[in-house]
Amino acid sequence: MDYRADSDRYDGRMPYRRCGSSGLKLPEISLGFWHNFGDGDDLIEGRKVMHEAFDAGITHFDFANNYGPPPGSAETNCGRILSEDFSAYRDELIISTKAGYLMWDGPYGEWGSRKSVLASLDQSLKRLRVDYVDIFYSHRPDPETPLEETMGALATAISSGKALYVGLSSYPLDMLKEAVEILNQMGVRCLIYQPPFNLLNREVQSDGRLDWLADQGIGSIVFSPLAQGMLTDKYLDKIPEGSRAARDDGFLQKDQVEAKRAEIRGYYDTAKSEGLSLNQYAIKWTLEQRGVTSSLIGARTREQLRDNLKALG
Numbered sequence: 027m028d029y030r031a032d033s034d035r036y037d038g039r040m041p042y043r044r045c046g047s048s049g050l051k052l053p054e055i056s057l058g059f060w061h062n063f064g065d066g067d068d069l070i071e072g073r074k075v076m077h078e079a080f081d082a083g084i085t086h087f088d089f090a091n092n093y094g095p096p097p098g099s100a101e102t103n104c105g106r107i108l109s110e111d112f113s114a115y116r117d118e119l120i121i122s123t124k125a126g127y128l129m130w131d132g133p134y135g136e137w138g139s140r141k142s143v144l145a146s147l148d149q150s151l152k153r154l155r156v157d158y159v160d161i162f163y164s165h166r167p168d169p170e171t172p173l174e175e176t177m178g179a180l181a182t183a184i185s186s187g188k189a190l191y192v193g194l195s196s197y198p199l200d201m202l203k204e205a206v207e208i209l210n211q212m213g214v215r216c217l218i219y220q221p222p223f224n225l226l227n228r229e230v231q232s233d234g235r236l237d238w239l240a241d242q243g244i245g246s247i248v249f250s251p252l253a254q255g256m257l258t259d260k261y262l263d264k265i266p267e268g269s270r271a272a273r274d275d276g277f278l279q280k281d282q283v284e285a286k287r288a289e290i291r292g293y294y295d296t297a298k299s300e301g302l303s304l305n306q307y308a309i310k311w312t313l314e315q316r317g318v319t320s321s322l323i324g325a326r327t328r329e330q331l332r333d334n335l336k337a338l339g
Contacts, residue, residue: 031080035083042083043320045217045245046243046244046319048217048245050191050217053085054338055320055338056120056323057075057323058322058323059093060093063099064096064100068326069107075326075327075331077111078328079331080112080115082335086247087108088122088247088249090124090125091165098153106155109155123147123150123154123162123163124195125142125163125164126146126163126164138164138175143176143183158187159188161190164194165195165196180192191218192216194216194218195219195220196222202238219235219244220322221246223236223248223315224312225257225293225308225311231315236318246318246319248318251312252305252308252323253286253308257290261283262290262291262304303333309323321337
């Protein structure tokens with residue numbers, strides 16, 4: 027496919043926010059690749075989603091080594107698209123990936139050892155077909171590896187030129203503070219933190235993480251702003267066949283939805299009173315909270331992407 031980006035992609039439709047006190051700006055809405063670009067997904071539509079996202083000013087594409095399914099397939103599939111369609115726009119893109127979850131057999135295939143983190147980064151670069159990533163995350167804290175070792179691996183990613191910035195994901199507040207201090211001592215800035223955050227899950231707000239990040243000048247990009255689809259019109263009355271919650275092996279279970287249905291309906295009514303769909307209201311709400319730089323969405327189709335983008339403004 028001969029892709030040429032829309033010449034009006036920076037016409038003001040997409041607001042950009044400075045990531046903490048750094049010099050880097052991120053779009054208010056970023057595109058995530060978890061469970062939307064694996065081997066079982068419609069990659070013809072996926073390619074078009076990437077095109078339309080970039081045309082709309084979404085300059086940040088967020089990956090992890092284990093995204094798929096199967097693990098690694100999202101990076102492989104999108105790496106081909108990045109190489110074929112986006113090579114001319116590489117300097118306009120922020121590409122991020124992560125290490126920490128299970129990827130290969132043996133004792134080094136997951137967690138936060140230096141061996142695992144740096145091997146994972148090399149593998150991700152090959153799958154993504156890029157020389158470097160803009161942001162490289164420790165995806166989760168390792169309960170058995172000293173923080174100094176994991177943070178040292180992130181620092182090496184910077185010094186080797188394989189990453190421009192580093193970030194942390196899903197670290198509890200006490201470990202987050204310690205990890206940031208260790209990075210500071212190594213002369214490496216923690217650019218960004220990535221937690222789950224939405225109307226139904228406000229833990230990072232209630233425990234002070236978002237406020238602490240803002241005070242420290244560290245950006246935050248929040249994932250699951252739609253609570254895996256609970257904050258959409260889909261589950262207002264029932265659990266539809268074929269939906270994420272209808273699958274026994276999924277992350278979202280029926281009892282989770284049923285326990286939150288009354289709360290979801292309340293947010294639906296509030297959204298409606300403001301002239302928004304529930305998903306638009308949910309994304310807009312995350313962007314109004316102190317400490318949030320960008321809201322990370324997933325989109326299987328261009329229609330989903332367009333609908334979510336209406337949350338802007």
